[in-house]
Amino acid sequence: MxxxxxxxxxxxxxxxxxxxxxxxxxxxxxxxxxxxxxxxxxxxxxxxxxxxxxxxxxxxxxxxxxxxxxxxxxxxxxxxxxxxxxxxxxxxxxxxxxxxxxxxxxxxxxxxxxxxxxxxxxxxxxxxxxxxxxxxxxxxxxxxxxxxxxxxxxxxxxxxxxxxxxxxxxxxxxxxxxxxxxLALPPHVTAATGMDALTHNIESYLSPAYHPLCDGIALEGTRIAARSLETAVKEPGNIAARSDMLMASMMGAIAFQKDLGAVHSCAHALGAVCDLHHGLANALMIDTVLAWNQESVPEKFEELAHVCRVSGGGAQFIPWLRALKARVGITGKLGAHGVKREQLPRLVEIAVADICHQTNPRPVQAADFQRLFEAAL
Structure with a gap:
């Protein structure tokens, strides 16, 4: 190579x-x-x-x-x-x-x-x-x-x-x-960091900000991560899959010059309050938040399903994402990872103050964050 x-x-x-x-x-x-x-x-x-x-x-x-x-x-x-x-x-x-x-x-x-x-x-x-x-x-x-x-x-x-x-x-x-x-990354770290890369690409693409250059990068980064994350987790010595994930990671970071969304606001709150690993926090929140976002930009979910080769189109993108998480070993809800219900008020407070959700495809208020955290708990 x-x-x-x-x-x-x-x-x-x-x-x-x-x-x-x-x-x-x-x-x-x-x-x-x-x-x-x-x-x-x-x-x-x-x-x-x-x-x-x-x-x-x-x-x-x-x-x-x-x-x-x-x-x-x-x-x-x-x-x-x-x-x-x-x-x-x-x-x-x-x-x-x-x-x-x-x-x-x-x-x-x-x-x-x-x-x-x-x-x-x-x-x-x-x-x-x-x-x-x-x-x-x-x-x-x-x-x-x-x-x-x-x-x-x-x-x-x-x-x-x-x-x-x-x-x-x-x-x-x-x-x-x-x-x-x-190559030496253990599977659970490969999975969590890989989901971070995938989240960056997906959220950047879903952001309503105008940046076609970043949209193109985000879609290709999503495609690359979707095809290689499971292989990188299950075949840690596979240099082609490791290369794909490293490239998808950089593409996600380049793309999010366009901005991110509410998944990251939730993840930042979980990191601050619960000291949760950032990639894992994104992975635990992404399907809940995206399911809430989908009605605002259904055409973008169709495009995400297309690049990820999801059968059934945009309506099946969230189920595909949940299945991918399970295949790479990310299971359970927030509660299984140490998040407590009494922490919800502080989580909501920090998520609301976080800048990332300002470019979420669907406006998010405190009550919305409350519902999202509860759904993910």
Whole structure:
């Protein structure tokens, strides 16, 4: 399998073995002291050590302080590690949490103030005025697509509310998308992150915002994920399926420049209140929310059914989606995953405040979120 060069929205080196190009890429640009930002689990696994073996000629330090949903304190600690190492660039290595922290470490390391002050909705939002350290990204999961995104979702440590730092300046200069880095993912992580990718593509397509370019990407991303997610879960060594899911993940993140919908508002609330994995939260809510949305855009559900090769057209898309979830091992409702009825008021409150549902194909009020959470519980 050859490595392909892509430049949308940033330079992408895609294919098995792409990770081996990182050292030359940095050295060719005069960069010698990278800080690898990763999560605690990956920092202890052979996959990181194997990657480091390809970084000959570089003086490498590792910050492995990311865990769970990424937080502001993790970003600030990463910035301190950057300064202590006297780093000249950042390598993001991991899933969405590690990459979201990696994208903003350079801001906190070179700018005054707290990283939350750079969130777009902060009352006294700070501007990113200086050039940021060179940043490259290597995804090890196929779900968030954070490696190609121009936003970073960081939670406040005290409230757990998710804040978004958004700027083209935090885009990776180059993404090394190597499906071999995803081979070690256990089935349940492959399933949850894969459903995240599928949700991004579907919700982006359903958004009423006008963006035909993103619509095309979202439909193709949906088609690719639909054909390969089950294979990637059940045949973890299948490099073709892993490649498909990695591409679908990036396509979903590119497409959701168009915006997302109420599935993500619910998932963000579940992450904040219940610390639920984001991909799993999307998977647990998607069929409930889409069933509610369907009457508003039936023609789009027909198109989704077409690209997913669903027999029976749009009317069968939701049953197909539920069956796919079951086949990849995502079963049970919210209650089976630790969500309690007494948490519903707070879940509704956070979902209403979340920006994503503003581009849901059907307007969503607090009472609607209440019904959706109850239906999914």
């Amino acid at each position: 050859s490595i392909t060069g892509i430049s949308f929205p940033t330079a992408i080196r895609f294919g098995a073995g792409a990770r081996k190009e990182v050292a030359k890429h940095l050295l060719d640009r005069g960069l010698k002291r990278p800080l690898i930002v990763t999560d605690k689990a990956l920092a202890a696994l052979p996959v990181l050590k194997e990657f480091q073996s390809h970084l000959q000629g570089l003086d490498v330090a590792v910050f492995g302080g990311v865990f769970g949903n990424p937080t502001a304190s993790q970003a600030m600690a990463g910035a301190e590690a950057f300064r202590q190492h006297k780093a000249d660039c950042v390598i993001g290595f991991g899933g969405g949490a590690a990459l979201d922290v990696a994208k903003v470490v350079g801001i906190a390391a070179t700018h005054a103030g707290h990283i939350i002050e750079y969130a777009w909705d902060h009352p006294k939002v700070r501007a990113i005025e200086k050039d940021l350290p060179y940043f490259v990204a290597l995804p090890t999961t196929a779900g968030t697509g954070s490696e190609v995104g121009r936003s970073s979702v960081i939670s406040e440590d005290d409230t757990h509310l998710k804040r978004i730092v958004f700027s083209p300046k935090i885009l990776a200069k180059c993404v090394f998308a190597d499906p071999e880095l995803t």
